[in-house]
Amino acid sequence: MTLIDRPVSSGTTGAVDAIRIDGLTKRFGRRGHETTALQDISISVREHEFLCVVGRSGCGKSTLLNLIAGLDAADAGTIELGARRVGVMFQESSLFPWLTVGGNIQLALRLSGVPRSDRRARTEELLEAVQLGGTMKKRPHELSGGMRQRVALARTLAQECQILLMDEPFAALDAITRDAMHELTERIWAERGLTVVFVTHNVREAARLADRVIVMKPSPGRIGGEERIDIPRPRRMEDLLTAEAAAELHDLLHSQEVSDE
Incomplete structure (x- = not known):
C-alpha cells in the first residue's frame, strides 16, 4: 500500500x-x-x-x-x-529558572507589546491552551520535562506568531x-x-x-x-x-x- x-x-x-x-x-x-x-x-x-x-x-x-x-x-x-510573525521552539525549553512559569510567559508578552493590564489574563489563557492551568506560580525546576516543553510552547504562542x-x-x-x-x-x-x-x-x-x-x-x-x-x-x-x-x-x-x- x-x-x-x-x-x-x-x-x-x-x-x-x-x-x-x-x-x-x-x-x-x-x-x-x-x-x-x-x-x-x-x-x-x-x-x-x-x-x-x-x-x-x-x-x-x-x-x-x-x-x-x-x-x-x-x-x-x-x-x-x-x-x-515567527516563533521558535527548541529541543531545550530554555525557561528562565529565576522566573515563575507565569513570569516566563509574561516576559514574552511584554516583549510582544501586550499591555501590563492584559498580561495575567493572557498568561492564564495560554497556560490553559497547553493544559497547564494552575501552574502560574510554579518554578521551572518543579515541572517535568514534558511540562517545561508545554510552558515553552505557551511562551512561543505568546508572541502571536x-x-x-x-x-x-x-x-x-x-x-x-x-x-x-x-x-x-x-x-x-x-x-x-x-x-x-x-x-x-x-x-x-x-x-x-x-x-x-x-x-x-x-x-x-x-x-x-x-x-x-x-x-x-x-x-x-x-x-x-x-x-x-x-x-x-x-x-x-x-x-x-x-x-x-
Missing part, C-alpha cells in the same frame, strides 16, 4: 505561500576554509501547512530553521515571509509524554491556523504529524526529496498506516544516502 503521494509540488493552485525560500546557501568558516552547510535550498510552505524536515545529523536542518527565524543570515538566496518553527522539541521526552505533545501540538496548529515547520530525526514522528515531509541530504545540506503524507487525521504513532508511511520515508532517506556514496 502506498501511503505517500510523490512527487509533490508545494505550489498548489490557489494556495498562499507562508514561506518562500529560493536558492538559499549558507557557509561557515573563514574564506578558503569554509564549510557549506546549505546549498541552493528552494522550498515553498503553504499557509496552514504542517511541514516536517527530516535528515541525519549534519544535513543543515537546524541551520535552515535559524535562517527562517532570522537568527542567522544567508550567504545567498532569499526567504520571504510577508508580514508574518503565524509561523511556528520547531527544532526537535520532543526528542528528549519519553514515549508517553511525546505522544501527548504530538496531540497538543496538532490541536493548537489546527485551532490557531498556524504554519508549522518541524525538524526531526524520527521518520515515524514525521509521518505522525506532517502534511508534507522534506528529506534533506548532507555534505552540503540540500533537498533530497519531498513526500506528502496521505493519512487521515487524527493519527497515532503506533497506527499501522503511520508505521507504513514511516517505512517509506526511511527507504527514501536510505536511498539518498546510498546515492551520495
Whole structure:
C-alpha cells in the first residue's frame, strides 16, 4: 500500500505561500576554509501547512530553521515571509529558572507589546491552551520535562506568531509524554491556523504529524526529496498506516544516502 503521494509540488493552485525560500546557501568558516552547510535550498510552505524536515545529523536542518527565524543570515538566496510573525521552539525549553512559569510567559508578552493590564489574563489563557492551568506560580525546576516543553510552547504562542518553527522539541521526552505533545501540538496548529515547520530525526514522528515531509541530504545540506503524507487525521504513532508511511520515508532517506556514496 502506498501511503505517500510523490512527487509533490508545494505550489498548489490557489494556495498562499507562508514561506518562500529560493536558492538559499549558507557557509561557515573563514574564506578558503569554509564549510557549506546549505546549498541552493528552494522550498515553498503553504499557509496552514504542517511541514516536517527530516535528515541525519549534519544535513543543515537546524541551520535552515535559524535562517527562517532570522537568527542567522544567508550567504545567498532569499526567504520571504510577508508580514508574518515567527516563533521558535527548541529541543531545550530554555525557561528562565529565576522566573515563575507565569513570569516566563509574561516576559514574552511584554516583549510582544501586550499591555501590563492584559498580561495575567493572557498568561492564564495560554497556560490553559497547553493544559497547564494552575501552574502560574510554579518554578521551572518543579515541572517535568514534558511540562517545561508545554510552558515553552505557551511562551512561543505568546508572541502571536503565524509561523511556528520547531527544532526537535520532543526528542528528549519519553514515549508517553511525546505522544501527548504530538496531540497538543496538532490541536493548537489546527485551532490557531498556524504554519508549522518541524525538524526531526524520527521518520515515524514525521509521518505522525506532517502534511508534507522534506528529506534533506548532507555534505552540503540540500533537498533530497519531498513526500506528502496521505493519512487521515487524527493519527497515532503506533497506527499501522503511520508505521507504513514511516517505512517509506526511511527507504527514501536510505536511498539518498546510498546515492551520495
